[in-house]
Amino acid sequence: MGKITVYFENKPYVVDDDLTILEAAKICGYNIPNLCTWKKGRCSVASCRVCLVKVEGERRLVPSCAYPVRDGLKIFISDPAAVIARRTSVELLLSNHSLSCQTCRKNGKCELLEVSKRVGAEPDKYIGEKTPVTLDFLAPGLTRDTSKCILCGRCIEACKDTQGIGILGFEKRGFNTFVGPSENRSFSNVPCIQCGQCTLVCPTGALMEHNEIDKLDQAFAEGKYVIVQTAPAVRAAIGEEFGEPIGTKSTGKMVAALHRLGFYRVFDTNFAADLTITEEANEFVHRVITRTPGPMITSCSPGWVNYLEFYYPELIPHLSTCKSPHEMMGAIIKSYYAEKHGIDRSKICVVSIMPCTAKKYEKERPENSVDGIKDVDVVLTTRELGQLIRRSGIQWKKLPDEEFDNDLIGDYSGAGVIFGVTGGVMEAAIRTAYYILTNHELEPIEFAPCRGLEGIKEAELTILGNKYKVAMASGMKNAKVLLEEIKKGESKYDFIEIMGCPGGCVNGGGQPYVYPVFLENEDDNIQDTYIQKRAKVLYDEDRGRKVRRSHQNPDIITLYKEYLGEYGSPLAHKLLHTHYNNKREKYPDLKED
Numbered sequence: 001m002g003k004i005t006v007y008f009e010n011k012p013y014v015v016d017d018d019l020t021i022l023e024a025a026k027i028c029g030y031n032i033p034n035l036c037t038w039k040k041g042r043c044s045v046a047s048c049r050v051c052l053v054k055v056e057g058e059r060r061l062v063p064s065c066a067y068p069v070r071d072g073l074k075i076f077i078s079d080p081a082a083v084i085a086r087r088t089s090v091e092l093l094l095s096n097h098s099l100s101c102q103t104c105r106k107n108g109k110c111e112l113l114e115v116s117k118r119v120g121a122e123p124d125k126y127i128g129e130k131t132p133v134t135l136d137f138l139a140p141g142l143t144r145d146t147s148k149c150i151l152c153g154r155c156i157e158a159c160k161d162t163q164g165i166g167i168l169g170f171e172k173r174g175f176n177t178f179v180g181p182s183e184n185r186s187f188s189n190v191p192c193i194q195c196g197q198c199t200l201v202c203p204t205g206a207l208m209e210h211n212e213i214d215k216l217d218q219a220f221a222e223g224k225y226v227i228v229q230t231a232p233a234v235r236a237a238i239g240e241e242f243g244e245p246i247g248t249k250s251t252g253k254m255v256a257a258l259h260r261l262g263f264y265r266v267f268d269t270n271f272a273a274d275l276t277i278t279e280e281a282n283e284f285v286h287r288v289i290t291r292t293p294g295p296m297i298t299s300c301s302p303g304w305v306n307y308l309e310f311y312y313p314e315l316i317p318h319l320s321t322c323k324s325p326h327e328m329m330g331a332i333i334k335s336y337y338a339e340k341h342g343i344d345r346s347k348i349c350v351v352s353i354m355p356c357t358a359k360k361y362e363k364e365r366p367e368n369s370v371d372g373i374k375d376v377d378v379v380l381t382t383r384e385l386g387q388l389i390r391r392s393g394i395q396w397k398k399l400p401d402e403e404f405d406n407d408l409i410g411d412y413s414g415a416g417v418i419f420g421v422t423g424g425v426m427e428a429a430i431r432t433a434y435y436i437l438t439n440h441e442l443e444p445i446e447f448a449p450c451r452g453l454e455g456i457k458e459a460e461l462t463i464l465g466n467k468y469k470v471a472m473a474s475g476m477k478n479a480k481v482l483l484e485e486i487k488k489g490e491s492k493y494d495f496i497e498i499m500g501c502p503g504g505c506v507n508g509g510g511q512p513y514v515y516p517v518f519l520e521n522e523d524d525n526i527q528d529t530y531i532q533k534r535a536k537v538l539y540d541e542d543r544g545r546k547v548r549r550s551h552q553n554p555d556i557i558t559l560y561k562e563y564l565g566e567y568g569s570p571l572a573h574k575l576l577h578t579h580y581n582n583k584r585e586k587y588p589d590l591k592e593d
C-alpha cells in the first residue's frame with residue numbers, strides 16, 4: 001500500500017492508494033451520500049447510484065463507492081450535474097417506496113429518509129406503477145416489508161458473507177425484482193436462524209425486528225405483575241439510542257428508566273447468567289468425569305442453537321442442555337420468586353430486554369416452558385427499549401443512576417456481565433469449572449486468551465495436571481469451521497463457546513444501528529471499533545464487581561440452598577434445562593452456503 005495525491009474540489013489530499021473515492025472522501029472530510037454500501041466505503045453492487053460524483057477525464061458520472069482512487073485523480077462532489085444526479089437517484093428510489101414515514105418505526109434511524117433530506121429529494125417527483133408488495137409478519141424474530149426495500153443488497157451480504165448462510169437473494173428480474181428468501185417464502189418457512197444481522201444493515205424499514213410493545217401494553221392493561229430483566233449487552237448500547245457516544249455504560253440510567261416505566265421489578269439477567277454458569281460448568285465436569293465424548297458446546301445463543309438444529313443436527317448431543325440465561329430467569333421468577341412472594345405465577349408477565357432478535361423466537365419454543373407456562377412472555381430488543389423510553393416522554397439526559405432491585409434474585413457477579421461478549425461465557429465457565437474440579441479459585445481471575453474479537457479463538461488450561469483445550473467462535477461462518485472439525489472427528493477441543501452474532505451479543509441483531517450517516521460525531525473508524533467499545537463496557541463492569549465468580553453470587557448460593565438443592569438436581573433440570581430438535585428433517589435438501 002502506497003500513498004498518492006488526489007484532489008477534491010481542486011484541493012490536494014494525500015491518501016492510501018487502495019481506497020475507493022467514497023472512502024478517500026470520508027478521510028478527507030467529505031461525506032458523499034450513499035445507500036448501498038456498508039461498513040467499508042466500497043460496494044460490489046453499486047445499485048443505488050446515490051454516490052455519483054464527477055471525475056476529470058470521465059465522460060459519465062461515476063459511483064464513488066466502486067471507483068478506485070489513483071494518483072492525480074480530480075474529483076468533484078459539488079459539480080452541478082453530480083448534485084442533480086444524486087437527487088434524481090434518490091427520487092427514483094422514492095417513486096417505488098411506500099412512503100409511510102409517519103407510522104414507520106424506522107423513522108429517526110432511516111438512512112433513506114436522512115439521505116433524501118440531505119440531497120433535497122422531492123418524494124413525488126416521479127409517480128408510476130409500484131412493484132407488488134410482500135409483507136411477512138409470521139416469524140417471531142423479524143419482519144419483511146418489500147414496499148420499503150431499495151434493493152441495496154446489504155442484507156444479502158450480511159446473511160451470506162457474515163453468517164455464511166445465504167437465506168436472502170435478489171428474486172425475479174427487472175421491475176419485478178425483490179429481495180427475500182427464495183420463492184418469496186416467509187422467514188418462518190425457511191432455515192433462517194432469526195439472528196437479525198440483516199436487520200442491522202438494512203438502511204430502511206424493510207427488515208425489522210418483530211415488534212412486541214403491544215404485548216407489553218396488554219400485560220400492563222391486564223394488571224399483571226410485569227417483571228423485566230435486561231441482558232448484559234443492553235447496558236453497553238442503549239445510550240446510543242439517546243445520542244450517547246458508542247461505548248457509554250448506561251446501566252444506572254437504563255434501570256432508572258425501567259423503574260419509571262412502571263415495571264413491578266427490574267432485574268438483571270446476569271443473575272441467571274451466573275445460574276447458567278453453575279449448571280453448565282457442572283454439566284461440563286460431569287461429562288469429563290463420565291468421559292462423554294467431547295466437545296461440549298454452549299447453548300445460550302438462540303441464533304446459534306437454530307443454526308445447529310438446521311445445519312448440523314447430528315451434532316445436537318454436543319450441545320449443553322442448559323436453557324439460555326433469560327429463559328432460566330423466567331423459569332426462576334415463575335417458580336422460586338413467585339412461591340417466596342405468594343404470587344400466582346399465571347399472573348406474572350416476564351419481559352426480557354435483549355440485544356437479540358432470535359430470543360423472540362426462542363421464547364416461543366414449547367421446550368422453554370414449565371408445566372405448560374412459558375418462561376418468558378415478551379422479548380424486546382435494545383432498539384425497542386429505546387422506542388419505549390422515547391414514547392413515555394422520559395428525558396434520558398435527566399435520568400439519575402439507579403440500582404437493580406435487590407429482591408431474592410437481584411445480585412450478580414462480574415462473570416455474569418461478560419456473557420455479552422464473545423469469549424465471555426467461556427471465561428466465566430472456566431472460573432467456576434476450575435473451582436468445582438479443584439475446590440480452589442482460579443488465579444489470576446482474568447483469562448486473556450478468551451478476550452478479543454477474532455472470529456475463532458482457542459486456549460488451553462491445565463487443571464489438576466490435565467490439559468483442557470477450549471475454543472470460542474462468533475458468527476456462523478466461524479462456527480462452521482469448528483463444526484466441520486467435529487463432524488470429521490478431528491476436533492481437539494473439550495469445550496466450545498459459540499455465539500450467533502459476530503463479536504457476541506454486544507453486536508446482536510437487536511442492538512442500535514451503527515449507520516455512518518448518523519455518526520458524524522464519532523471517530524472516523526468507529527465502524528471498525530464499535531464492538532470493542534461496547535465490549536469494554538462489560539469488561540470494566542466485571543472488574544468493578546465485588547463478586548466476580550458465578551458460584552460466589554450470594555443469591556445463587558441461597559437459591560440452591562433453599563430451593564434447587566445441588567447443581568444439576570432434578571428440580572434444576574426441570575426448570576433450567578431443555579432439549580433440541582432436528583430441524584433439518586423439514587428441509588432434506590438443505591445445504592449451507
Ligand code: SF4
Nearest residue numbers: 100101104110204205
Ligand atoms: S423506510 Fe424510511 S423513508 Fe421509508 S417509510 Fe420508513 S422512515 Fe419513511
Ligand code: SF4
Nearest residue numbers: 159192193195196198
Ligand atoms: S435473520 Fe440471520 S439467518 Fe435470517 S436472513 Fe437475516 S441474517 Fe440471514
Ligand code: SF4
Nearest residue numbers: 149150152153155202
Ligand atoms: S431488505 Fe433492506 S438491506 Fe435488504 S435489499 Fe432491501 S433495503 Fe437493502
Ligand code: FES
Nearest residue numbers: 034036048049065
Ligand atoms: S452507494 Fe454507491 S451506488 Fe449505492
